[in-house]
Amino acid sequence: MTGNGHEKTQQILDRAVAELDIPGIAIEVKNADGSWFGTAGVSDLTTGAPRVPGEFLPIGSGAKGITAATLLTLEAEGRVDLEDPVNKWLPGVLTNGYDGDRITIRHLLGNTSGLFATGLAPGLIGNYASRSTFDAHRFDEWTREELLKLAVSQPPVGQPGERFLYANGGFYIANAIIEKITGNTYAEEIERVVIQPLGLTNTYARSGGDTGYRGPSPRAYSTQFYKDGVDPADVTTENWESMFEEPGLEPLDVTEFNTSWETGNIVSTTSDAIRLLNALAGGTLLPPGQHRKMWTTVPTEGAGWLPHTRYGLGMFELDKAVTGGLTIRGMAGSYWGHWFLALSNPDDGVAFAFHTNTEAKNWDVLFQIAEAEFGFTMGA
Template sequence: MTEFESPGRDGVRAAMDTVVRELGAPSIAVRIQDEHGAWFGSAGSADTVTGAPRVPGERLHTGSISKAFTAATVLRLETEGRLDLEDTVQDWLPGSMDGSEYDAAKITIRHLLNNSSGLFATGMATEIQRRAMFRSAFDAHRFEVWPPAEVLRVALSQPPVGAPGERFWYSNGGFAFAAAIVEKATGNSFESEVDRTVIAPLGLRHTFTRHREETGYRGRHPRAYAKIFLREGVRPEDVRPDNWGELMEDAGLPPLDVTEANTSWGWGAANVVSTLDDLTTFFHAMITGGLLPERQHRAMWTTIPTAGSHWIANTGYGLGLYELTLSNGLKLRGSGGQSFGTCTLVLGTPDGRHTIAMHTNNDWAPFPILDKIIEAEFGASGFALQG
């Protein structure tokens, strides 16, 4: 144990040791908040070269947890009378979907935020596969900046998976369109509006939304290690949600250090940097209604089923976050974010009294790793992928 470690919680500590020793995680860091206060524990190394330990207050690329920040920003703008969840993409961004198979007049902001817009899974876009999903390609393109227009174009580059409101289908592109609507409705940058409406009111001193060309963390952070790459020679056009696992490169290859990289491809969906402490504060507010009025809070937690979507089983998706039912029936609320070399998860009981926030600096075994921690803390497993 380091000087930063909290005593107790032997089950969680044993689980952390197991995921490093047996599942190959470079490290795991966990922060728990309950009636006894805050607890922090870790295992493994923040940097596999120097052996530096994980410590409280590290800055983390939160991946898709960013979606909850985007949704909260939109809902705050609704309270200010700037927009309405039932406004359409056409209302705010006329012509933005012209030339595609999508009907901007039928896709509402609500559809964008609860992943029922009909937009395909943006990560399956051929352009993203070509520029980021091969080890060599990632290294060659890691610092390229994606302008907003390009992010929106890629989000429309494949046909719809359904009509607006018909089904859940996880899509980064919906949150890029939401970010563009935020800018149109306010006349300000999306990043500054997230800060004004969410980060500043909650006092999240170590949280920020990366600007387009930014690649850093503005503070101490773990290294990020990636192995989820396609085999060299695979045709990007052949990659689908139901076969991508079969097309991955040899799992025995060493990880690639991807710590320094541009994340503008994730505009609105995956570009928030935060800490486990700040994320605990943020999700406590999201779970309990500490930031939003009752109407918007209720809208955020009005969930739709995710069954049949190649996503996480036993979940209902709200606006930018979700409710997960564990194998023992316990419901937890929060969100997770996986990106290159990083995976973060925050979950709490519906009363907000018991919250767990965790991070592992790898992308090749995050869900089994995090599930072991959940089981140790809550007595039941929660993560499984569905068809």
């Protein structure tokens, strides 16, 4: 495809598939000239079917922004204060050395609570550590109570407010607080305050036992497995890369997978995701005070997370030192068989969302696309 202004991005997609063992990648870009949809690779390795517009995609930890926006809306409605301690709403949930009188809702949403990195919890990762254990547990359903116990299954790694450390467990607790405040399910409340107001007709929270989609979706493939004999209890944020199986193995089809352990188990499309992100990045969903709270950020450097970023509440910004001063805001999620990411410049309305039907392989893909679409050079 030539002459559309996205030639560099198309080249990046083609290289990602050719060089990084990504089965298929799809991107939607929206700017002042309209929208563009680009693909490389395939949706299905068996049939060779291409990626197509309108695919339903799990957004993984992109749901953290929805959780944060919901609690910020409830705060604007006078029903909660982000400085409320967890014990006010869920007394006794924070155990194992965590202080529910000191950890606030804001700490949970900003990943500054001192909770350990839940994604590395032996109680979770052990179920999916190898190909054989994945197949044995892929349809396991996690209840809210089990997730709350998982969130505190390892001791604290810091004091509340001390530093950023990515912890899904904080959002398990935050989702439970939403339900406690409102009396609604998480799915019902995000429908009321986020999905309906923004007209996100193709975005929804899957029920606990749902492993399907409401429309077309790509097959999902993973090579994100530990070597045989690795004990997940031995995995840390420092050594996890060395624990993975050797490269070159055929990917496992992980399309049918119960992801009730995910932050919100949200499914969306690239188009809906861009609309959501533009609203959260640009301040058209939340009142000004709550919008400022969402985008009061802390550095993530040294936390083993997405590089060159600062974290707000459920959302992140690219460090302006690498964007040439541009404000670039986003949401992202990666797990077995999926990598979803969306970025937006709220000052000029340029935004994109992309998805690969395998987990994150290389952050360079993100930054190269960002350079191409937003017009900056990293660090320049």
